[in-house]
Structures are given as structure tokens and as C-alpha cells.
Amino acid sequence: MLQALDFHALPAAGPVGLAAAFEHTRLMPFWLDTPDAPAPTPPLLESTEADLLVVGGGFTGLWAAIQAKELMPELDVVLIDAGRVAHGASGRAGGIVSTSIMHGLPNAQRVFPQDIERLEALGQANLDGFEAALARYGIDADVEWGGEMTVAVDDAHLATLRADFELHRRYGHRVELLNRAQTAEHIRSPLFAGALWSRQRSGTVHPAKLAWGLRRAAISLGVRLSENTPLTAIHERGDRVEVLTPNGAITARRVLFGTGTAKVGVPDMNRRVLTVRDHVLATEPLTPEQLSRLGWARRQGIYDTRTQLNYFRLTKQNNIIFGGLVSYHYGGQGEPAVDGNKETYHRLAAAFYRTFPQLADLRFSHAWGGPIDYCSRGSVFAKPYLGGKAVFVAGYTGFGIGASRFGALMGLNMLFDRASPERQLDIARLSPSWIPPEPLRWLGARITFHAFDGADAEGGWKRAWIRGIKALGFPM
Ligand SMILES: Cc1cc2nc3c(=O)[nH]c(=O)nc-3n(C[C@H](O)[C@H](O)[C@H](O)COP(=O)(O)OP(=O)(O)OC[C@H]3O[C@@H](n4cnc5c(N)ncnc54)[C@H](O)[C@@H]3O)c2cc1C
Known part of the structure; x- marks a missing residue:
């Protein structure tokens, strides 16, 4: 049987050593390093009008544009992105997809305990819609419904797992509480003292393939997409909103901001969202023999219970994606320049080798960072601005792959005053609190x-x- 080991006493790197482990590492998201990326659409070079303008071509903006056309086909929808679709958080994610729209059941209990059942039902309906849309538009995003697992990296964390297990059972989740030996049957690491294993519909996706598939779907529905078209200013013009871009303008009846951590001119947005950077490594693809050292047969997405947590999953080609070292930079700088810090990746690599010392011969092919829109709620909110003509949807706090479809729908329902179940709940009625300003x-x-x-x-x-x-x- 595997023995409990002290995390900090374990070797930080295997025989290859850290320098060799990073010898051929590319500083860019693994997901975007492919010739399959679609060529960008031309930037907007004129003035135009629209019923709905969506700003931001990440998951939130893409789902907003698609669902707007599905629910209200008569709308003329324009979507702009400052750069390219999937180059924000969406194409940088670890790719673990969950049923929860609340960043997990424990967070739902923390924030809206009175609404848990209804939030759970909304999460299920959201994932039904997610799956149906992928089938309807023929989107191949390497989805694997292998489930989710939370692993305790210390005996001291077993009590938390036990409490989470009881909570999940109370709300009808298909969960199992595993001891050290049972956990090792699902994934082998000397650190794992136990696990909460959820067979609920959850698993992993290729985030960039998902975003590119949604992009294609939006265009097929008639959404007018302009990439490399940043919003530079916003003006209220009577019952319309005028959005300026470097070479054009859009006058729209309604605007949905899906800009995540970016500041886009309504100061209140920045007061509720704090930008932190999260970091990720991708290994070279594992050989069948290397994979057998892990025993990761169900290929589930995994999080550990540390405060500075790590999460990991396999890609379709059996690379391990290993993420989770968050940092903050003054003013919430989210520029890729801050992702070049070697020391950050060395620390993350040390955590990788301590977690999987049996993979000491494995090197890293990619290293990257990405922005997380952290808010006090720990999960998505939609807040109206400009007298209800605009809405800002963000706050996923690192858990937005599934929830972004729900967040976009909640934003649309507010914008067009559509009756919907979530609008009866505090998730739509309340906003997360302000976060103190700099310094x-x-x-x-x-x-x-x-x-x-x-x-x-x-x-x-x-x-x-x-x-x-x-x-x-x-x-x-
Ligand atoms: C490293 C990392 C790992 C993650 N792992 C997971 C995970 O495993 N599971 C999970 O569920 N979630 C994960 N997430 C969170 C998830 O990626 C996000 O919640 C989700 O992608 C948010 O999508 P979005 O569309 O709101 O934001 P984004 O994808 O950031 O999109 C915002 C878009 O707005 C555009 N924009 C900004 N400013 C302007 C402007 N002025 N004009 C026009 N466009 C503008 C940007 O170019 C960008 O494309 C992770 C995030 C990171 C960074």
C-alpha cells in the first residue's frame, strides 16, 4: 500500500531536473498551439447598427450570441472581440467541466443556502442545453464525461471531504467517499489520502475546440463577428448605446459585456471583479507505459484540497494538464507579459513532481497563464448597467466552462426582460460585494x-x- 508522505519532503523534480524538464517548453496555451485555429474575421471598419451587441468572444459572449439567435431569431446580433475568439480565459482553461453553476455545491451552500435545490436544477438544465447544443451544431470538443474527483492531500483534509460527501448525498449526487487504497485504484499518488469521487455528469473538454465550435455555430446563425475589434468607448444615446471601436461604431438597443476581467469603461464592473492570474503546465503525451504508472482509467478531472490548489486532467492525446498557482499583480494587470516568469512554472513543476514522483522522466511541452475573474460570490453574476440597456456577465472565479452558458442566458433574460426561473432567485437579484480599490x-x-x-x-x-x-x- 502507498504510504502518506510529507509533501515538502518529496523531491521537487525528477532525474531530468527542472532545466531539462523545460528545455523545449513553449510559452503559450497548449490548446491554441495548433493549425486548426480558424483565421480571424476582419475587424469592423464602418459604423453599423444592431439589436444586440455582444462584447467579448469568450465562452460568455459566444453563448450569449448563440442563445440570443436561438431564442429571438429576429434579432440582428453583432459580436466583437478585442483580439481573437478563445484568446482570453476561455482558450487558457484547464478544461474541467462541471454541472454546478455555483462553483460547486459547498460554495452554493455558502452563498445561497435557501436556493440550493433550484440552483442544482438550473445546473442540470444548463448542462442538458450544453450537450444538446454541441450535438446540434456538430461541435467536436473532445468531451469526456469521466466525472470529477476531489483528492485530499493530507489526512487533515479528510474531514472536509467527509462533509462535502454528506452535502452531495443530501442533494442526490452520485458520489463515493474513497479511502487511500480505493483512491489509488483511480489515480496513484503518494499524496492522496482519500477522495470524493463524483460520477455526476462532469468531465473534461478541449476548451479551444469548444470555443471554435461555438464561433462556427454563431456565424451559421447569422451573428456578425468582428475580431481584432476592441471597444474603446461607450456612450448612451437615448434608448440606444453607442460603442466605439478604433475604426467604426456600433449603435445597439442592448449590449451584453462578456469581457471577463477586462475593464471596459463602466467603473463599477471593476469594483466587483478582481483579476488574478492562474498558471498551467502541459506535459508531453504519456506513453501507454507512463500512463500505466498512474492508473487513471476513468480519465476524470481532479482537484486537490490544498488552499493553493492544483487541478489536473488528461487530454485526448494523454498529455497531463496540471494547473493552479494563482498570483495577483498590481492594478489587476492581466497582460501575458506577467506570464513569462520562469520561477512560477518551476514552482508548479515542483508541485507536479511531488504529486506524481513516478513521472520524473516527463517533460513539459507548454506553460501559460490566464486571467481569473474572482468575485466575492465565487460564481457568475449578471448586473445591469446604463438603465438596463447593458448587462455585464462575469465572476466565474475559475469555474466558467459550463456556467458561462447559464451566465449568458441570465444576462439575456435581464436585457430583454424575459421571464425565467433564475430571475426569481437571489443569483439574479443580488450582486457580489465591492472589493477594496488599490493599493x-x-x-x-x-x-x-x-x-x-x-x-x-x-x-x-x-x-x-x-x-x-x-x-x-x-x-x-
Ligand atoms: C488558467 C485557467 C484555468 C481555468 N480552468 C478552468 C477549468 O478547468 N474549468 C472551468 O470551468 N473553468 C476554468 N477556468 C475559467 C474559465 O476559463 C472562465 O470562467 C471562462 O472562460 C470565462 O469566459 P468569458 O467569456 O467570461 O471570459 P474570456 O474568455 O476571458 O473572454 C473575454 C473576452 O473579452 C474580450 N475583450 C476584453 N476587452 C475587450 C474590449 N475592450 N473590447 C472587445 N473585447 C474585449 C477578450 O479579448 C476576451 O476574448 C480557467 C481559467 C483560467 C485562466
């Missing part, structure tokens, strides 16, 4: 991320600080 934001984030790094192993003031932040209502 307090930076200071708070610096201390929190410093505390993250040692909270589990060292405890002390670090654990107390994390508890304090949680008590203020922020998800950790």
Missing part, C-alpha cells in the same frame, strides 16, 4: 497569496488570515 487591493491580495503558500503546512497566522478573509465573505 488596499494589492496589499490584501499579496498577504493572502503569501498566506496561501503555507496555510496548509504551517498553519499559524497564515491559516488565521485565510479564515479571516473567508469570514469577510470571500471564497478561498
Whole structure:
């Protein structure tokens, strides 16, 4: 039987050593490094009108454009993106897809305990719609419904798993609580003391293929897409909104902002969303022999229980995608330049080799970072602006692949005043709280991320600080 090992006592890298492990690493998302990426549409070079303007071509914007055309085919819909579809968070995600629209059941219980059943039902309906849309538009996004697993990396975390197990069972989830030996039958790591194994409909996707498939679907429905077309200014013009771009303008009856962490001119948006950077590694594809050292037969998406958590999954070609080292940069800078920091990837690689010491001969093919739209709710919100003519949809806090379809629909229902079940609930009625401005934001984030790094192993003031932040209502 595998023995419990001290995470920090394990070797940080295998025989290949860190320098060799990164010898051929490309600093870009694994998902985007393919000739399959569609050529961008031309930028907008004129002034035009629309019933609905969607700003942002990530999952939120794409789902908004598609669902708008499906529900209200008469609408003329324009979609613009500052860069290219899938080049924001959506094409950088780990790709674990979940049924929850609330960033998991424990977070739903934390935020809206009175509505859990209805939020669960909305999550199920959302995933039904997700699957049906993929089938309807013939989108091949390498979906594998292998389930989700939360692994305890320490005996001390088993109590949390047990509580989560009871919670999931209470709401009818198909879950199992596994001990160390049973966990090793699903995935082998000396760190894993137990697991919560959910066979609920969840699993993994290729995020860029998903985004490109949705892009194709939107265009086929008549959505007018202009890439490389950033919004530069917004003006209210009576019952319309005028959005300026470098070489044109769009005057629209309604605007849906699916711009994630980007600041697009309505200051209140930035007060509710904090941009953090998350980081990811992709390994070379595993050989069948390397794969057999893991025993990962169900190919489920996995998260661990650490405060500074890691998540991992397999790609269709059996690369391991290993993510999860969050950082904050002053002013919420989200530029790819901050992703070039070698030390960040070395720390992430050390976590990888400690988790899977049996894969010490494996190297990394890709390393990248991406923006997370963190909010106090820890899950999506839609907030109206400009007297209800615009709505901003964001706040997924790192869990938006499935939830973005729901978030986009909630935004559309608000914009067009459509009766819908979520509008009866606090998820649509309330907004997450303000996050203090700079420099307090930076200071708070610096201390929190410093505390993250040692909270589990060292405890002390670090654990107390994390508890304090949680008590203020922020998800950790
Ligand atoms: C590293 C990482 C790992 C993740 N892993 C997972 C995971 O495993 N599972 C999961 O469910 N979620 C995960 N997520 C979260 C998920 O990727 C996001 O919640 C989701 O992609 C958000 O989509 P979005 O459309 O709201 O934002 P984005 O994809 O960021 O799209 C916003 C778009 O707006 C555009 N834009 C910005 N400013 C302007 C402007 N002025 N004018 C026009 N366009 C503009 C941008 O170019 C961008 O394309 C992860 C995120 C990251 C960064």
C-alpha cells in the first residue's frame, strides 16, 4: 500500500531536473498551439447598427450570441472581440467541466443556502442545453464525461471531504467517499489520502475546440463577428448605446459585456471583479507505459484540497494538464507579459513532481497563464448597467466552462426582460460585494497569496488570515 508522505519532503523534480524538464517548453496555451485555429474575421471598419451587441468572444459572449439567435431569431446580433475568439480565459482553461453553476455545491451552500435545490436544477438544465447544443451544431470538443474527483492531500483534509460527501448525498449526487487504497485504484499518488469521487455528469473538454465550435455555430446563425475589434468607448444615446471601436461604431438597443476581467469603461464592473492570474503546465503525451504508472482509467478531472490548489486532467492525446498557482499583480494587470516568469512554472513543476514522483522522466511541452475573474460570490453574476440597456456577465472565479452558458442566458433574460426561473432567485437579484480599490487591493491580495503558500503546512497566522478573509465573505 502507498504510504502518506510529507509533501515538502518529496523531491521537487525528477532525474531530468527542472532545466531539462523545460528545455523545449513553449510559452503559450497548449490548446491554441495548433493549425486548426480558424483565421480571424476582419475587424469592423464602418459604423453599423444592431439589436444586440455582444462584447467579448469568450465562452460568455459566444453563448450569449448563440442563445440570443436561438431564442429571438429576429434579432440582428453583432459580436466583437478585442483580439481573437478563445484568446482570453476561455482558450487558457484547464478544461474541467462541471454541472454546478455555483462553483460547486459547498460554495452554493455558502452563498445561497435557501436556493440550493433550484440552483442544482438550473445546473442540470444548463448542462442538458450544453450537450444538446454541441450535438446540434456538430461541435467536436473532445468531451469526456469521466466525472470529477476531489483528492485530499493530507489526512487533515479528510474531514472536509467527509462533509462535502454528506452535502452531495443530501442533494442526490452520485458520489463515493474513497479511502487511500480505493483512491489509488483511480489515480496513484503518494499524496492522496482519500477522495470524493463524483460520477455526476462532469468531465473534461478541449476548451479551444469548444470555443471554435461555438464561433462556427454563431456565424451559421447569422451573428456578425468582428475580431481584432476592441471597444474603446461607450456612450448612451437615448434608448440606444453607442460603442466605439478604433475604426467604426456600433449603435445597439442592448449590449451584453462578456469581457471577463477586462475593464471596459463602466467603473463599477471593476469594483466587483478582481483579476488574478492562474498558471498551467502541459506535459508531453504519456506513453501507454507512463500512463500505466498512474492508473487513471476513468480519465476524470481532479482537484486537490490544498488552499493553493492544483487541478489536473488528461487530454485526448494523454498529455497531463496540471494547473493552479494563482498570483495577483498590481492594478489587476492581466497582460501575458506577467506570464513569462520562469520561477512560477518551476514552482508548479515542483508541485507536479511531488504529486506524481513516478513521472520524473516527463517533460513539459507548454506553460501559460490566464486571467481569473474572482468575485466575492465565487460564481457568475449578471448586473445591469446604463438603465438596463447593458448587462455585464462575469465572476466565474475559475469555474466558467459550463456556467458561462447559464451566465449568458441570465444576462439575456435581464436585457430583454424575459421571464425565467433564475430571475426569481437571489443569483439574479443580488450582486457580489465591492472589493477594496488599490493599493488596499494589492496589499490584501499579496498577504493572502503569501498566506496561501503555507496555510496548509504551517498553519499559524497564515491559516488565521485565510479564515479571516473567508469570514469577510470571500471564497478561498
Ligand atoms: C488558467 C485557467 C484555468 C481555468 N480552468 C478552468 C477549468 O478547468 N474549468 C472551468 O470551468 N473553468 C476554468 N477556468 C475559467 C474559465 O476559463 C472562465 O470562467 C471562462 O472562460 C470565462 O469566459 P468569458 O467569456 O467570461 O471570459 P474570456 O474568455 O476571458 O473572454 C473575454 C473576452 O473579452 C474580450 N475583450 C476584453 N476587452 C475587450 C474590449 N475592450 N473590447 C472587445 N473585447 C474585449 C477578450 O479579448 C476576451 O476574448 C480557467 C481559467 C483560467 C485562466
